[in-house]
Amino acid sequence: MTGLHPVVEHHIVNTLGWPSLRPLQSAAVEPLAGGSDALLLAPTAAGKTEAAVFPLLSRMAASNWHGTSLVYVCPIKALLNNLLPRLEGYAAWLGRRVALWHGDVPTGTRRKILRERPDILLTTPESLESMLVSVNVDHREFFAGLRAIVVDEVHAFAGDDRGWHLLAVLERLTRVTGRPLQRVGLSATVGNPGELLRWLQGSGAGTRPAQVVAPDLNGNAPSVTPLGPSVRDAPQAPPPGDIRLDYVGTVSNAATVISSLHRSEKRLVFCDSKQLVEELGHALRARGVTTFLSHASLSADERRRSEQAFAEARDCVIVSTSTLELGIDVGDLDRVIQLNAPMTVASFLQRLGRTGRRPGTLRNCLFLALNEEALLHAAGLLLLWGRHWVEPVTPPPEPRHIAAQQVLALCLQEHRVGDRLWQEWWNGLGPFGATAAPIVSHLIDAGYLDRDGGMLFIGPEAERRFGHRHFMNLTAVFTAAPEFTVLAGRTEIGRTDPALLTEEIEGPRLLLLGGRTWRVTYIDWRRRRCFVEPSDGHGRARWNGVGIGGLSFAMVRAMRSVLLGADPPVQLTRRATERLAVLREEAVESVHPGGTVITRSPGGDVRWWTWAGFRANATLAATLAGVADPGQRVEDAFIRLREELTPDMWKAATGDAPERLCLPDVDEKALNGLKFSVALPHRLATATLAARLADLNGAASVLREPARFSML
Incomplete structure (x- = not known):
């Protein structure tokens, strides 16, 4: 364990009883102790937290850091809660303290943290932002000793706007402290680790030492890769495991399979929606299975009770959305079951990593x-997995709305900012530099900012739009759909979509929440509360999501390969094999190994089977507006074309x-899902x-392929 402080080494051996560090942990010591930025890349349960x-x-200890010197950032509060006792134990070895700061932490506890600053702060990006803008926090004093940032599950940030928000907040913290901050990211397997680390470094990329610490392609001892222009990223090999694919057809059939298989074992079931979690949970309980539920619209207490009970129980099932995909400890699992398929291979690897932790057991997923x-989606995903392919994590392009939010947040933080100096707060980080100048001009013109004597400060429009509850709405960059709180007496069960409370029904209004049926007894419309018994x-469950969906080019192309005869390297049940055979027979006119296919149905419906994914198809429909059917809903596999299409027109x-690819058309309603879009010029x-809707590379690739006309 050379390189660790003697007290830390002593407790690893004598308190934890570890004879040695795991390979990832050992390989991380030298770069992290030396101050390098780093990305620690490994599957779930590889000990990434300890490695950092x-x-x-x-x-x-060696450098005698004082005050709050380490901030540990997680994407969800539940993960922070789960980590707290473990990190408290490690810090106590050296007489250091850890504190938790997020939206559920009581005001009294926060006041104590401000009086007695901990050495390590566990928090979320949104809570960091709130500390910077709060009138109750002297952020310069509180963060004066900050030296390092750990970002857990960094891949979960980098793929959406929360990642841009996190980077911008870290740059402001760097400015507040007056020193570069060591940045350490912890991630599951991704396809582009070097790019992910460079992204995490922000303005320090290329100027600070940085290393990727990751298992090699065979899953053996980690390699430590210094970043440089000649380094090429390579996807990591998936771990071996017992993977099976079955076709069951209905939620009821799925519940029957789950209730009859693997009895006496602890099973974690992932679903792709909260509604599906509720329906399966209800069906399992009806079959006498001890069942717990976890999703974001259940109350924090309800989720905590479920996760704790599941961790301590045997012969039970917990049904969850992606909330349990991250590193929350729910005990030693026997099985992971996936209803339908996750959107990405990376997500599947994260879920698969929840199993196979005991010696002599394999990672498994049904x-x-x-x-x-x-079925086709799952087969395509598993085909990609078998090819050792993992998605690159790509930040969303052009985060102009986040730049607007950050300028407003900075003016809250500093009260007044020079109209020529605001750019310096992000240390040259691209989206928040000179390219944001037109956005700042619009904020001034629209009244979001006022300007006086060369200084910028919060304007009346920002007060009106975002000023509620001390600008709390300005600290989060994601938009949550409106929901009603559901209460049984004084106990909060969770939240539901208001549409379930307004639609016309006959008889009692029944809701499904927490896997149980509730009858609505009273609705408090003003306070958005619903009382039940x-x-x-x-009952019925329903939630409306926000954002743009659809599958990627790589995923849909893998599905096309399955239809052309490729089998994923997993065990397929007889039902799955037979159903895939039917799908292949039905798709004989829509797939061809030599290119794309254009078909015309007897009713005149003309479709171009691109198998290119949602974003590429949206790009193609906009580019070929002259022959594409106007106003169509974008699909993953095909584009509708005009009925009068001829080969010459094509x-x-x-x-x-x-050479003339166009960005997709934007539905005005979709702008509502882009938080802070109101602070931008239309x-x-x-x-x-x-x-963000476009896939120019995928669209260009499809256009280079020959198109065959069928039934024309």
Whole structure:
């Protein structure tokens, strides 16, 4: 354990009883103790937290860091709660303290933290932002001793706007402290680890030492890769495991399979929606299975009770959305079951990593497809997994709305900012530099900012739009759909979509929440609360999501390969094999190994089977507006074309198309899901969303392929 502080080494051996560190932990010591930025890349349960914390605690002791010197950031509060006792134990070895700060932490506890600053602060990016803008926090004093940042599950941030928000907040913290901050990211397997680390470094990329610490392609001892221009990223090999794919057709059939298989074992079931979690949970309980539920619309107490009971129980099932995909400890699992399929291979690897932790056991996952589309999706995903392919994590392009939010947050933080000095707060980080100048001009013109004597400060429009509850709405960059709180007496059960409370029904209004049926007794419309009591029967669950969906180019192309005869390297049940055979027979006219296919149905419906994914198809539909059916809903596998299409029309429309690709058209309603879009000029808000809807590379690739006309 050379390189760790002697006290840390002593407790690893004598308190934890570890004869040695795990390979990842050992390999991380030298770069982290030496102050390098780093990305620690490994599957779930590889000891990434200890790999980061042990060297940083050693550095804290050796360099005599004082005050809050380490901030540990997680994407969800439940993960922070789960980590707190473990990190408290490690810090106590050196007489150091850990504190938790997020939205559920009581005001009294926060006041104590401000009086008695901990050495390590566990928090979320949104809570960091709130500390910077709060009038109750002297952020310069509180963060004066800050030296290092650990970002857990960094891949979960980097793929959406929370990542841009996190980077911008870290740059402001760097400015507050007046020193570079060591940045350490912890991640599950990704396809582009070097790019992810460079992204995490922000303005320090290329100027600070940085290393990727990751298992090699065979899953053996980690390699330590210094970053440089010649380094090429390579996807990591998936771990071996017992993977099976079945076709069950309905939630009821899925519940029957789950209730009859693997009895006496602890099973974690992932679903792709909260509604599906509720329906399966209800069906399992009806079959006498001890069942717990976890999703974001259940109350924190309800989720905590479920997760604790599940961790301590045997012969039970917990049904969850992706909330349990991250590193929350729910005990030693025997099985992971997936209804339908996750959106990405990376997500599947994260879920698969929850099993196989005991010596002599394999990682395992049983896929249960509820319909043919899900079966094909799961087969395509597993085909990619078998090819050792993992998605690159790509930050959303052109985060102009986040730049607007950050300028407003900075003015709250500093009260007044020079109208020529605001850019310096982000240390040259691209989206928040000179390119944001037109956004700042618009904020001034629209009244979000006022300007006086060369200084910028919060304007009346920002007060009106975001000033509620001390600008709390300004600290989070994601938009949550409106929901009603559901209460049984004084106990909060969770939240539900208001549409379930307004639609016309006959008889009692029954809700499904927490896997149980509730009868609505009273609705408080003004306070958005709904009171219920337990009931028999089968209630309804519903939630409306926000954001843009659809599968990627790589995923849909893998599904096409399955239809052309490729089998994923997993065990397929007889039902899955037979259903795939039917799908292949039905798709004989829509797939061809030599290129894309254009078909015309007897009713005149003309479809171009691109198998290119949602974003590429949106790009193609906009580019070929002259021959594409106007106003169509974008699909993953095909684009509708005009009924009068002829081969000559097609040739004329596509001849120069690769050189004139267009960004997709934007539905005005979709702008509502882009938080802070109201603070942008309309044209910039539309351009931002259009850039995020586009897949120019995928569209160009499809246009280079020959198109066959069938039944024309």
